[in-house]
Amino acid sequence: MTAKKMILNINGADRMIVCDPETDMLADVVRRLGLTGTKVGCKAGQCGICSVILDGEVVRSCVKKMKTIKDGSRVTTIEGIGTPTNLHPLQLAWIVYGGVQCGFCSPGFIVSAKALLDKNLNPTRQEVREWFRKNRNACRCTGYSPLVDAVMAAAKVLRGELTMEDLNYKIPADGKIYGTGYPRPAALAKVTGTCDYGDDIGxxxxxxxxxxxxxxxxxxxxxxxxxxxxxxxxxxxxxxxxxxxxxxxxxxxxxxxxxxxxxxxxxxxxxxxxxxxxxxxxxxxxxxxxxxxxxxxxxxxxxxxxxxxxxLNILETMMLDASQINKDYPNIYIEAPVIKGQDTRDVIKESAYVVEGSFYSQRQPHLVLEPDTxxxxxxxxxxxxxxxxxxxxxxxxxxxxxxxxxxxxxxxxxxxxxxxxxxxxxxxxxxxxxxxxxxxxxxxxxxxxxxxxxxxxTGKRAPSFSNAKLACDKNGKITALEYEIAYDEGAYTEAADVLVQKGLRFMGAPYKIPNAIGLSKTVISNHAVSTAYRGFGAPQCYTCSEQLMDMMAEKIGMDPLEFRYINVYREGDESLNGNKFSVYPMTKILDKLRPYYREALARAEREATPERKRGVGIACGEYNVTSGPNDHAEIYLELNPDGTVTHYNTWQDQGQGADAGTLIHTHEALRPLGLRPDQINLCMNDTAVAPICGPSAGSRSHYMAGNATINAAEQLMKAMRKPDGSYRTYDEMVAAGIPTKYTGVADTTGLTTDLDPNNGQGNPTAEYTFGVFLAEVEVEVATGKTKVLSMKCIADVGVIGNKISVDGQALGGMMHGIGMALSEDFDDLKKHKNLIGGGFPFIENVPDDLSVEYVISPRPTGPHGSAGCAELFQSSPHVAVINAIYNACGVRIYELPARSEKVKTALAAKARGEEIKQKKYFLGSELHEKIDYIKAHPFAPEK
CATH class of the missing domain: 3.90.1170.50 (Aldehyde oxidase/xanthine dehydrogenase, a/b hammerhead)
Structure with a gap:
């Protein structure tokens, strides 16, 4: 090891450092100085998390060796751009435009954007995007467009066209922040680099x-x-x-x-x-x-x-002669059925149209930018x-x-x-x-x-293999569905019981299907452990059923949107599991989409060339809200001596905005007290001081924590209320011997039932969210490369609680969907071990034209009419892209992701006039034989 003394001008001040010029990177040096606003993600120069400005140029400091840096060089880190009490316009814009979700990438982006605006104070959106592409600034949460919005707004301030006061969020005159874009409380620390993440704490x-x-x-x-x-x-x-x-x-x-x-x-x-x-x-x-x-x-x-x-592939472990991998249980260790209506064999035989297909969804890596710590x-x-x-x-x-x-x-x-x-x-x-x-x-x-x-x-989204057959009558009404789906759970059984249930609930959603049989299975392999991923278990189903919907529409000569329109749930319809819903918004959602869809079709026809085909695809989606039968959550609300209120919970924040959700629920529930947002304190995510709020999963937290907050608020205000209708102070409460801290409870008992293990009938969750995705793509015929030009979502997630949080989940979910459709995978253990190898979607892979609009159906059991939101947005956007590829060039990709070489091969086969034969997977048994056996041997719980 060698040592060298250097002087660097860091954030305007000369700093003496001693480093090893051969092994130390610039990121190591600035972090050792305590400037941990510079984060380190991939440590390979692939993500731009560590961006700093070195002598006026953006560099990725995690791969910038000290031996390449001149003595006396000027370095600007996020700490030198602004402080919590003196924000730079970029930092404020990041807060108000929803540029902060998890916030791990925010310092790197803001530093990079600062270098851009130092050179070009009036960039176009495309120039901003090109800057981030060139400097490899990566974000996994936002879909990028809010970040570009923030740069454009900050540039206006720097040009004198907008003031910081104009830019900042303003509380409405009525004081109500629920339903607005109130900034998340944690954003200030994240944009200034003062937030310590796990590695910083270590x-x-x-x-x-x-x-x-x-x-x-x-x-x-x-x-x-x-x-x-x-x-x-x-x-x-x-x-x-x-x-x-x-x-x-x-x-x-x-x-x-x-x-x-x-x-x-x-x-x-x-x-x-x-x-x-x-x-x-x-x-x-x-x-x-x-x-x-x-x-x-x-x-x-x-x-x-x-x-x-x-x-490494469950097609091997499902073979009848396959070796048993784990001595304690068989390779296929859960097989759960759904059985509804008449015998599907008879119904399908009498149906006017039938389509079938087999599909594969890949092992999608989460590709977070902060490695586990x-x-x-x-x-x-x-x-x-x-x-x-x-x-x-x-x-x-x-x-x-x-x-x-x-x-x-x-x-x-x-x-x-x-x-x-x-x-x-x-x-x-x-x-x-x-x-x-x-x-x-x-x-x-x-x-x-x-x-x-x-x-x-770390775990990945479970890969899945599915076979399915869909039938409909001469008028295009669905008559029957038969399917089987096998999830690759990987080496261990983590959350397999929840995953297998999703295969029973979301295949064929959100359509009225009167007759159905299905099998959902979990299977062991020696690959990565499968675990929760936004949309848990549902995207695999939609890979199958939403392609079948397009295939059926084509077979009967009907527009894909109109085919969906006549089959989606209407008032009183039942799901595949026999449950009814509190709201039925799908026809409104499709009506709202229709003009955009028609415009997209016309645009694709107008702008397509023989070399670059254009296509349009849609896909419907649905997801549950709450995590299972008898879901339960608790929070505390406490009145403090100074008249403020503290909310205690364990609503775990992965970047989705648990802090904003907690604040707005509390503010809205306590509106009669007239509290300002800054009079609500948050004490979150420490099991020593906060009660069990439950998992941040199943799109449940906003719903469950919100209802628990309302319950606690009602108790607190009842205790504070005087006979004349005014409210006691803290001192008056203590003097009267009235408690100042209350436990709020939310529970779905009575709203939910578990699925019957013999037929999959039941309703394990309290509410649902619904939506449709519209994708426009361009396929380059010579290479097979697909570019997504735009994506729009029309969604119903109930009353919107925090606009920038919900919009952020929508845009981020669509970005993940694009990645799932085209590039992301963790299959090859040598190739897929980093961000680029795993198919990470950088800004050039995600269109600037990402948007979401809402149909709002207040949920009768939801807090303030809200439901959840996050997982709907990653339910089926990937299938909209796959359907758009088929619409563009007539080749259907049955096995994801649709990498360019796969599309190119299919196009070449089509050009030769070859019929692309679908393989049908063997998933451990013959479907009808297995269902007949289950009917003859029903599960009976031990007494």
């Missing part, structure tokens, strides 16, 4: 040991031995931890509660004991004084293993405290206590500010790694995965 724990994990490099093997002796001798190493050091049963105790499951859910070890089931299994953990020392030592851990056949320690009271990303803080306690060997009542989990999750952080696996390490060493620990490690260890 850096600021000087007493903490740094952890590095040892991965197997194989996907299926028998572990024969581990030799840690050489690693233990490495500099700075405190301990090398293996399964023998785990004090509990070394299992993630997450039960698989589906009554049909042949697996109990307790199959995932924290540290490998004797079997490796996928490449993300952790064999050992190295704890050392520094991150560099831990990583160096991890390379010295030696292990021997006996390689076993790797089953966790901290853990035992405090002076003996409380094991874990800092992490999480969609369900208390789940970490429930599932980890037996596995790590620590009392659940002595565990505390705190959510760090989170650089997005989109679902993967429901898993308690990395918190388990941190907890085991702190208990084994007796010291605080911190770990931040490399991006490659993050890709291997």
């Amino acid at each position: 850096m600021k724990m000087p007493q903490a040991l740094h952890l590095a994990v040892v991965l197997p490099g194989v996907s299926h093997a028998r572990l024969l031995s581990i030799d840690t002796s050489e690693a233990e001798k490495m500099p700075g190493v405190e301990k090398v931890i293996t399964h023998k050091d785990v004090k509990g049963n070394n299992r993630i105790m997450w039960p698989c509660t589906n009554v049909l499951s042949k697996a109990d859910g307790f199959d995932r070890p924290i540290l490998v004991e004797n079997m490796i089931y996928h490449c993300g299994d952790v064999i050992a953990i190295v704890a050392a004084r520094t991150r560099e020392e831990a990583r160096a030592a991890a390379k010295k851990v030696k292990f021997e293993c006996e390689r076993l056949p790797e089953y 966790d901290q853990a320690y035992v405090d002076d009271d003996g409380i094991l405290t874990i800092h992490c990303k999480s969609l369900f803080l208390q789940l970490n306690i429930f599932t980890l206590a037996p596995g790590i060997g620590y009392p659940a009542d002595k565990m505390r989990v705190i959510e760090n500010p989170t650089g997005a999750s989109f679902g993967y952080a429901l898993s308690p696996y990395m918190p388990a790694i941190a907890a085991v390490a702190t208990l084994a060493t007796g010291k605080p620990v911190t770990i931040t995965l490399s991006y490659e490690e993050h890709q291997y260890i």
